[in-house]
Amino acid sequence: MSDAPEQLEEEMSAEEKAMMAEWEAMADDGDGDSADAVEEATPAYDGGGDDDGSGSSARILNQEEIDSLLGFDDDSGLGGETSGVMALINSAMVNYERLPMLDIVFDRLVRLMSTSLRNLTSDNVEVSLDQVSTVRFGDYMNSIPLPAMLSVFKAEEWDNNGLLTTDSALIYSIVDVLLGGRKGTPAIRVEGRPYTTIETRLVEKMVHVTLSDLSSAFDPLSPVSFNLDRMETNPRFATISQPGNACVLARLRVDMGDRGGRVEILIPYATLEPIRELLLQMFMGEKFGRDSIWESHLTQELYKTDIQLQAILGEKTIALGDMMNWKVGSKVMFSTMVDDELELRCGHFPMFRGPVGQKQEKIAVRIEDYIEPEREEDQ
Numbered sequence: 001m002s003d004a005p006e007q008l009e010e011e012m013s014a015e016e017k018a019m020m021a022e023w024e025a026m027a028d029d030g031d032g033d034s035a036d037a038v039e040e041a042t043p044a045y046d047g048g049g050d051d052d053g054s055g056s057s058a059r060i061l062n063q064e065e066i067d068s069l070l071g072f073d074d075d076s077g078l079g080g081e082t083s084g085v086m087a088l089i090n091s092a093m094v095n096y097e098r099l100p101m102l103d104i105v106f107d108r109l110v111r112l113m114s115t116s117l118r119n120l121t122s123d124n125v126e127v128s129l130d131q132v133s134t135v136r137f138g139d140y141m142n143s144i145p146l147p148a149m150l151s152v153f154k155a156e157e158w159d160n161n162g163l164l165t166t167d168s169a170l171i172y173s174i175v176d177v178l179l180g181g182r183k184g185t186p187a188i189r190v191e192g193r194p195y196t197t198i199e200t201r202l203v204e205k206m207v208h209v210t211l212s213d214l215s216s217a218f219d220p221l222s223p224v225s226f227n228l229d230r231m232e233t234n235p236r237f238a239t240i241s242q243p244g245n246a247c248v249l250a251r252l253r254v255d256m257g258d259r260g261g262r263v264e265i266l267i268p269y270a271t272l273e274p275i276r277e278l279l280l281q282m283f284m285g286e287k288f289g290r291d292s293i294w295e296s297h298l299t300q301e302l303y304k305t306d307i308q309l310q311a312i313l314g315e316k317t318i319a320l321g322d323m324m325n326w327k328v329g330s331k332v333m334f335s336t337m338v339d340d341e342l343e344l345r346c347g348h349f350p351m352f353r354g355p356v357g358q359k360q361e362k363i364a365v366r367i368e369d370y371i372e373p374e375r376e377e378d379q
Contacts, residue, residue, distance in 0.1 A: 170261025
């Protein structure tokens with residue numbers, strides 16, 4: 001009885017050796033790459049199987065292989081957000097339509113802000129537009145470098161809100177400039193404390209100037225008034241939209257000599273919806289589907305067209321049988337008097353009305369009244 005396990009073990013090892021020899025023969029038929037593929041694709045058997053192979057089981061993929069199939073690449077450091085399943089989920093992030101007229105609006109804002117901030121600070125201020133992009137509201141709120149000052153403003157005519165972010169570098173630069181700091185000296189930063197009332201009021205003054213210039217930049221498209229609603233330092237209290245909603249983000253750089261910082265204007269697409277058709281234009285005054293040159297030419301030619309105008313001297317309704325009895329010399333009596341006004345018609349449409357007279361031995365009508373065309377509702 002003691003020799004039975006040893007004999008069974010020898011038989012199983014012989015079977016395994018035969019199977020391994022068969023695998024090696026299969027691997028030798030192809031190149032090195034195909035051999036590796038065969039070894040990976042061939043099911044692995046454990047040592048406890050029966051003679052008929054019923055105890056075999058397929059190899060189970062580990063977590064790294066599952067992540068590679070799904071597109072999660074840990075080596076990229078992005079957590080797989082740019083490939084695989086996450087790429088499909090986040091693909092809607094860049095599928096928002098472009099608004100060409102916004103670039104012109106923000107270029108106009110840069111010119112207006114340069115002049116306004118120079119008058120405010122009495123210093124040489126240069127404003128430049130870094131980028132106009134589309135972001136999700138939640139992603140932008142998570143990316144704001146703190147400390148910062150968030151100004152929530154409202155577009156009165158559009159009945160919606162926007163957000164203006166002033167970073168700490170610009171806040172201390174404005175405070176330093178408005179309180180008489182020396183030129184050529186960088187602004188002193190005091191981190192780790194909330195902004196004082198004086199600093200908030202000075203930044204609020206700059207925000208009012210910026211919002212006024214933003215209103216002026218939109219005036220050629222649509223008159224709008226941007227009014228400051230409140231100022232916050234915590235992004236959670238400046239929520240004006242859902243985290244997944246699309247927004248237009250304009251990044252502006254403000255330089256005052258050796259000092260300066262950034263201003264970021266965030267406007268949700270929902271706020272711009274009332275003037276969406278205007279923002280889709282490629283240039284100011286563009287009219288989709290219409291040719292202004294052809295319209296003006298057609299109008300000029302219509303004014304030169306000859307039409308037939310009829311003066312109705314009198315009208316009378318008679319029976320058809322009576323009219324069939326007319327003969328040469330028959331008289332038809334009308335009820336039109338000398339002082340009655342005649343009606344001038346173009347086809348079946350009444351146009352003018354006026355008294356009848358005579359000029360150069362011809363009957364004439366002086367136009368005094370214009371007859372308004374009848375609407376379909378009145379008919």
